[in-house]
Amino acid sequence: MTTEAESARAPRAAMLVIGDEILSGRIQDLNAHHLAQRMSALGIVLAEIRVVPDDHATIVAAVRTLSAAVDYVFTSGGIGPTHDDITADAVAAAFETPIDVRADARAILEAYYAGRPASGGINAARLRMARIPEGARLIENPVSGAPGFVLANVHVMAGVPEIFRAMLAGLEPGLAGGPPIRSHGFEVMMPEGEIAAPLGALAEAHPAVSIGCYPFYRDRPGARVVLRSADAAALADAAEAVRRRLETLLDASDIREVPPSD
Amino acid sequence: MTTEAESARAPRAAMLVIGDEILSGRIQDLNAHHLAQRMSALGIVLAEIRVVPDDHATIVAAVRTLSAAVDYVFTSGGIGPTHDDITADAVAAAFETPIDVRADARAILEAYYAGRPASGGINAARLRMARIPEGARLIENPVSGAPGFVLANVHVMAGVPEIFRAMLAGLEPGLAGGPPIRSHGFEVMMPEGEIAAPLGALAEAHPAVSIGCYPFYRDRPGARVVLRSADAAALADAAEAVRRRLETLLDASDIREVPPSD
Numbered sequence: 026m027t028t029e030a031e032s033a034r035a036p037r038a039a040m041l042v043i044g045d046e047i048l049s050g051r052i053q054d055l056n057a058h059h060l061a062q063r064m065s066a067l068g069i070v071l072a073e074i075r076v077v078p079d080d081h082a083t084i085v086a087a088v089r090t091l092s093a094a095v096d097y098v099f100t101s102g103g104i105g106p107t108h109d110d111i112t113a114d115a116v117a118a119a120f121e122t123p124i125d126v127r128a129d130a131r132a133i134l135e136a137y138y139a140g141r142p143a144s145g146g147i148n149a150a151r152l153r154m155a156r157i158p159e160g161a162r163l164i165e166n167p168v169s170g171a172p173g174f175v176l177a178n179v180h181v182m183a184g185v186p187e188i189f190r191a192m193l194a195g196l197e198p199g200l201a202g203g204p205p206i207r208s209h210g211f212e213v214m215m216p217e218g219e220i221a222a223p224l225g226a227l228a229e230a231h232p233a234v235s236i237g238c239y240p241f242y243r244d245r246p247g248a249r250v251v252l253r254s255a256d257a258a259a260l261a262d263a264a265e266a267v268r269r270r271l272e273t274l275l276d277a278s279d280i281r282e283v284p285p286s287d
Numbered sequence: 288m289t290t291e292a293e294s295a296r297a298p299r300a301a302m303l304v305i306g307d308e309i310l311s312g313r314i315q316d317l318n319a320h321h322l323a324q325r326m327s328a329l330g331i332v333l334a335e336i337r338v339v340p341d342d343h344a345t346i347v348a349a350v351r352t353l354s355a356a357v358d359y360v361f362t363s364g365g366i367g368p369t370h371d372d373i374t375a376d377a378v379a380a381a382f383e384t385p386i387d388v389r390a391d392a393r394a395i396l397e398a399y400y401a402g403r404p405a406s407g408g409i410n411a412a413r414l415r416m417a418r419i420p421e422g423a424r425l426i427e428n429p430v431s432g433a434p435g436f437v438l439a440n441v442h443v444m445a446g447v448p449e450i451f452r453a454m455l456a457g458l459e460p461g462l463a464g465g466p467p468i469r470s471h472g473f474e475v476m477m478p479e480g481e482i483a484a485p486l487g488a489l490a491e492a493h494p495a496v497s498i499g500c501y502p503f504y505r506d507r508p509g510a511r512v513v514l515r516s517a518d519a520a521a522l523a524d525a526a527e528a529v530r531r532r533l534e535t536l537l538d539a540s541d542i543r544e545v546p547p548s549d
Contacts, residue, residue, distance in 0.1 A: 046501055048333045050323030051470065051513060057338070061312030071310045074338035076319070079499070106480040107500040108487035144508075150483030169508070185502055208313065218368040221412030225370035237341070238369040239308055240447055246406075246431070251313060 034255060035070045035203030036096040041087055042076040043102040043112050044184060056101040056182075056189045063193060068203035068255060069097065079103060084115035092119070092179055097200065099193070102184030104173065106150040113174070116181055117158040130155035130163060130172055137170030164192050204255040209264040210283035215275055216240070217248035223270050224250065231263035260285070296517060297332045297465030298358040303349055304338040305364040305374050306446060318363040318444075318451045325455060330465035330517060331359065341365060346377035354381070354441055359462065361455070364446030366435060368412040375436070378443055379420035392417035392425060392434055399432030426454050466517040471526040472545035477537055478502070479510035485532050486512065493525035522547070 040057045047054045057074045064071045072095050077083045084103075091098045103112030117124035134155050138147045154171035157163065164173030164182060168191050173182040175196075182192045213220065217240045228236040234254040241247050250267060254260040264284075271280050302319045309316045319336045326333045334357050339345045346365075353360045365374030379386035396417050400409045416433035419425065426435035426444060430453050435444040437458075444454045475482065479502045490498040496516040503509050512529060516522040526546075533542050 042336075045497065045499055045515075046513065048323055048336065049468070049470070049515060050320060050325075050327050050333070052501070053320040058312060058315040061310055063312075065312050071312070072340065074304075074310065074336075076336035078334065105500070105502055106483040108483070108490050109499050144478055145481045148480065148484070150487070151480040153483075154480075169502075185504070187504065206311070208311070216406055218410065218413040218416075219407045221368040221370070221415075222410070225412070228370050235307065237307055237371050238367070239314070240367055240431075242447070242449065251308065253307075253311060 035068050035206070036201055037070045037072045037094075038064050038097040038099065039073045039075070039091040039095045040071065041084075041091055041098060041100045042074065042184075043079065043084055043100055044076075045078050045109070047076050047102075048078055054101075055186045056184065059186070059190060060099055060193065063197065065206050065208075067197065067200060068205045069200065070203075070206075079109050079111060081111055081115050081118070084112060085119045088116055088119035088179060092177060096178060098179040100179065100181050101189050104154065104171070104181060104183055106153050106171075110153065112181060113156050113158070116176055116179055119179075120158070120177055122158040122160065122176060124156055124158045126152055126155045127157040130157045133163070133172055134170055165195050167191050167195070206253055206255050207257060207260055207285040208283075209252045209260055209285050211250040211267060211271060212247060212281040212283070213250065213271055213275055214243075214245060214247045214279040216246040220248060220250070220271070220274060223274070224267075227263065227267055227270060231259065231266065233259040234263040236263070236267070257285075297330050297468070298463055299332045299334045299356075300326050300359040300361065301335045301337070301353040301357045302333065303346075303353055303360060303362040304336065304446075305341065305346055305362055306338070307340050307371070309338050309364075310340055316363075317448045318446065321448070321452060322361055322455065325459065327468050327470075329459065329462060330467045331462065332465075332468075341371050341373060343373055343377050343380070346374060347381045350378055350381035350441055354439060358440060360441040362441065362443050363451050366416065366433070366443060366445055368415050368433075372415065374443060375418050375420070378438055378441055381441075382420070382439055384420040384422065384438060386418055386420045388414055388417045389419040392419045395425070395434055396432055427457050429453050429457070468515055468517050469519060469522055469547040470545075471514045471522055471547050473512040473529060473533060474509060474543040474545070475512065475533055475537055476505075476507060476509045476541040478508040482510060482512070482533070482536060485536070486529075489525065489529055489532060493521065493528065495521040496525040498525070498529070519547075 046052050061071050103110045158176050161174040161176040168188045217238050233256050237251045239249045308314050323333050365372045420438050423436040423438040430450045495518050499513045501511045
């Protein structure tokens with residue numbers, strides 16, 4: 026569970042994945058998981074992931090709700106050249122901001138396609154990708170030219186994973202994070218029902234640390250115990266207590282410790 | 288885009304994934320993608336996927352919102368024996384329904400653990416998994432005993448993918464679906480900006496079919512064109528029109544057709 030100490034300090038983010046192709050099961054979204062990992066590394070709490078269809082009113086409503094609820098919203102999908110790419114207009118509508126082909130974005134696209142004559146050059150469909158709301162800041166796209174944009178606290182990015190990642194990497198230095206949230210894990214070859222009671226007591230005794238327990242099966246039932254905190258000392262303290270308790274319950278060979286990576 | 292013909296006929300579903308471990312990026316959710324594929328096969332439109340943390344008030348609010356918005360809500364995660372498993376109580380609270388250890392669920396757990404003496408047997412933590420809201424219908428768990436439940440239109444299931452899938456498979460015969468939504472795809476080795484205009488025109492000419500276009504990179508830029516419809520004749524018609532149009536734009540060797548699977 027998210028501890029109160031953590032949420033009081035750290036900025037909060039939400040991810041809005043836009044695309045019928047995810048909801049139909051045709052493709053699996055990979056961007057939310059990548060964003061989740063990057064937010065943890067930056068000390069930003071990812072508070073919600075929402076996947077919605079390519080529907081104007083639904084996107085407008087989700088952008089408004091999430092933008093009001095968190096510090097940073099990230100969207101993926103729906104900013105390409107085809108008729109089903111409606112994200113830019115929906116985000117503009119969410120903030121009642123005019124949107125049209127903007128000269129700076131158009132110049133980026135023209136330069137990109139001028140350097141790639143085999144691509145067929147700029148055309149009306151591709152000019153859709155230069156539709157940017159008034160006052161929005163562009164997000165560089167080092168992969169395929171067409172920029173994303175930031176309007177208010179909403180970061181509008183591509184759905185293609187390579188482009189999403191490149192755009193996010195470019196944004197990261199400008200995001201105000203909290204202290205990075207570190208994790209300390211234990212994999213134990215014991216059903217979680219056997220360690221639930223001691224873990225509950227340990228969670229209560231270490232309120233600055235979030236302690237989660239996730240079952241798995243590998244020939245026999247096991248559980249991952251994961252401690253998370255932005256407070257490195259409190260994390261080390263709680264991890265030590267959990268390790269000692271586990272050692273009273275299991276053979277050392279049935280405990281695998283995963284200490285913090287940094 | 289979801290066509291109006293499709294949404295008027297088909298029941299709608301939403302997925303609520305519950306778990307800090309997804310939002311922290313520690314593990315990638317697999318259940319939403321599986322549910323999305325199954326819903327398409329059953330002719331049920333998955334209208335939203337939402338991932339929320341292990342937080343009582345947040346789960347209660349999400350359950351209420353989604354339950355009111357769609358025909359079927361499916362949740363995954365948070366029904367195990369540990370202190371961070373709070374889903375059952377939150378779903379009960381969302382419907383203001385009393386919840387306690389229920390005799391039928393307790394009997395299932397007792398029988399399960401009695402048959403597995405090495406598991407350590409029933410204990411207080413495991414009895415948490417017999418907490419079922421009044422009036423809820425149990426969902427069988429053939430993998431690890433502890434049942435899920437259905438309260439109103441909310442189907443509460445385990446987060447472990449093997450168990451989630453087994454529970455869903457058991458539920459499927461009881462779900463009222465629409466006509467299955469079929470898809471017909473084309474992979475073209477051409478940037479989507481080059482086919483955007485003709486696709487837009489084709490989408491307008493075939494309103495009973497949803498036509499999406501999704502870019503990818505494989506040495507050079509390509510795009511997946513996906514047609515979807517519950518109306519098999521309209522789908523075949525539109526696919527024929529798209530194929531003919533693509534053949535005027537590309538060499539046949541740069542078009543790969545993916546016809547409906549059934």
